[in-house]
Amino acid sequence: MKKRYILTDLDGTLLRSDQSISKYSVRVLTEALDKGHVISYATARSYISSMKILSTVPWKFPLVLYNGALLYDPVCQKLIDGNFLDTQISNEIIGIGEQNGISPFLFLLDADDKERVYHRKLNRSCDFQFFDSRPNDSRFKKVTPLLFPEDSKTIIVAFIGTYEEVSPIYQSVKNKFEDQIHIHFMEDSYITNNYFLEFSHPLANKKRGLELWCEHVECNTEDVLVFGDNLNDIGMFEEAGSKIAVQNAHEQLKKLACEVIDHHDKDTVAKYISRIV
Structure with missing residues (x-):
């Protein structure tokens, strides 16, 4: 099995318009993690805010929070790394x-x-x-x-x-x-x-967040597949080896994407992950 390294945005990408995640998406993510794939998320949200929605997924790998300002361990529930403004x-x-x-x-x-x-x-x-x-x-x-x-x-x-x-x-x-x-x-x-x-902080962005994440999961940025929809995802798209934009994404992000898939309300990220793993 080829191990996949996947980092997805949440709002407008993995999550639906009502800020929820479907049972189908939870099942796909859980099964992929159980198979040994390295999957996590990079979000503008905090740990508390994101976990209110995503607690049913058994996250094992570092979470990129606050648009890349923090790297957080979801297992031990503690700060791993971060960049803080003066x-x-x-x-x-x-x-x-x-x-x-x-x-x-x-x-x-x-x-x-x-x-x-x-x-x-x-x-x-x-x-x-x-x-x-x-x-x-x-x-x-x-x-x-x-x-x-x-x-x-x-x-x-x-x-x-x-x-x-x-x-x-x-x-x-x-x-x-x-x-x-x-x-x-x-x-x-x-x-x-x-x-x-x-x-x-100047380094509190998803580009640097992706780099820190790769250091901790021991891969290169070109090994990573990312999903996104908005301008704060541009840094990830510039660094990652594979970048997938959802149909509702900002036009600027779509121009950087390797592929544009369906609308985020249609479980499109989970369907894509299911297909490749």
Whole structure:
């Protein structure tokens, strides 16, 4: 049997539009893992958020989380590796956002490496929608003042808003810290007419996440097959040996793909994996 190395995006790719995974996909992934194939996922989500959906799959290999900022061991449930943004820069970005009328969500690891999401009192519809999409999530905490503690590790400073609302923040932060940050700025898949603007460490991206993953599972990037749909998957597509875009993918990603398969709502990633393993 030829061992396959597979890394898939979640939202818009493996997951369906209602943020769920089908029983068929769970079965295919479980059987492939049981056969010895090396399969995992690279996502913008956290461990807690992704596991609420994917806990029925017996993940064995490192997970690439927060758009590549973290590599996480799902068996021992602990941090393996990561790239964290400077605390002073993080807090300055908060100030730039609030000068433009938007308070961010702060994604961090506390002194015990536990996932946290700090925020001010919510008063905007898009923030409520994001918060409500993660019910009973113990990471979320309202804090005053809204700052990263000195003993924390900054994962992401995330703003949500319309393009017109977050564009000035994007431009101001880019002008001041361009060489010291990584920026994700893309339309949100679930909150209509809103964008996610995220700032993180320069190496906190899926390209570097793929490289770290390969180091830990002991393969080369050209050995890996990746699936994706959005602009944050471009780094993976540039590095991987085989890259598969779903039909609903961004046109820019499709241009980098070796193959474009069916829509993500049709279990297309699982069907492809089933066929090749």
